[in-house]
Amino acid sequence: MLLGAAVLVACVINILYGRYTMTTDEILREKYEIRPDTPIRPWRTIVIHHSATESGNAALFDKYHREKMHMENGLAYHFVIGNGKGSGDGEIEVSPRWIRQLQGGHVDREEVNELGIGIALVGDFTKSSPTPKQIESLLGLLRELQADFDIPTERIFGHREINSKPTICPGKFLSMDEIRAKLRAGAAVAAMPR
Numbered sequence: 768m769l770l771g772a773a774v775l776v777a778c779v780i781n782i783l784y785g786r787y788t789m790t791t792d793e794i795l796r797e798k799y800e801i802r803p804d805t806p807i808r809p810w811r812t813i814v815i816h817h818s819a820t821e822s823g824n825a826a827l828f829d830k831y832h833r834e835k836m837h838m839e840n841g842l843a844y845h846f847v848i849g850n851g852k853g854s855g856d857g858e859i860e861v862s863p864r865w866i867r868q869l870q871g872g873h874v875d876r877e878e879v880n881e882l883g884i885g886i887a888l889v890g891d892f893t894k895s896s897p898t899p900k901q902i903e904s905l906l907g908l909l910r911e912l913q914a915d916f917d918i919p920t921e922r923i924f925g926h927r928e929i930n931s932k933p934t935i936c937p938g939k940f941l942s943m944d945e946i947r948a949k950l951r952a953g954a955a956v957a958a959m960p961r
């Protein structure tokens with residue numbers, strides 16, 4: 768996937784310029800475009816949302832969160848996964864909040880926002896399912912974030928599973944049990960002896 772390709776390119780560039788080793792911190796910074804002077808947050812959980820709109824993208828949600836919700840840091844999520852209406856189907860957009868390693872603004876509990884990575888999928892999953900490409904991108908992104916920040920599958924939640932107030936987000940057509948089962952099945956296959 769794209770993030771993997773970015774790391775490969777970064778490694779090749781380092782080798783070309785005579786550097787043969789990278790620290791874990793450097794790899795994470797290269798991979799996620801995090802500036803050297805920005806501390807990387809010790810992320811502990813991941814929270815999945817739907818946009819509750821038929822279409823959209825990071826720029827549109829940023830405008831909405833800034834202007835209508837009066838959030839000074841704009842887009843409340845760290846990643847947005849498109850559905851082909853407003854951005855590419857399965858395209859992962861990286862939020863400025865992630866680049867700047869700012870806490871999220873996607874849950875009504877501050878302790879979750881502080882160390883919880885927010886991922887929003889474009890779509891209204893009270894009415895229809897995510898696209899297969901969105902699910903594929905979501906699983907790929909979750910696996911990378913889990914590996915990079917040592918986040919176990921049981922700490923990946925749907926918004927409604929972790930909010931204080933009741934919410935339907937991310938909708939009945941996005942089953943978190945199914946997402947977690949797929950992550951566990953993938954991890955079991957990866958751990959099998961070859």
Ligand SMILES: [Zn+2]
Nearest residue numbers: 816817926936
């Ligand atoms: Zn939500």
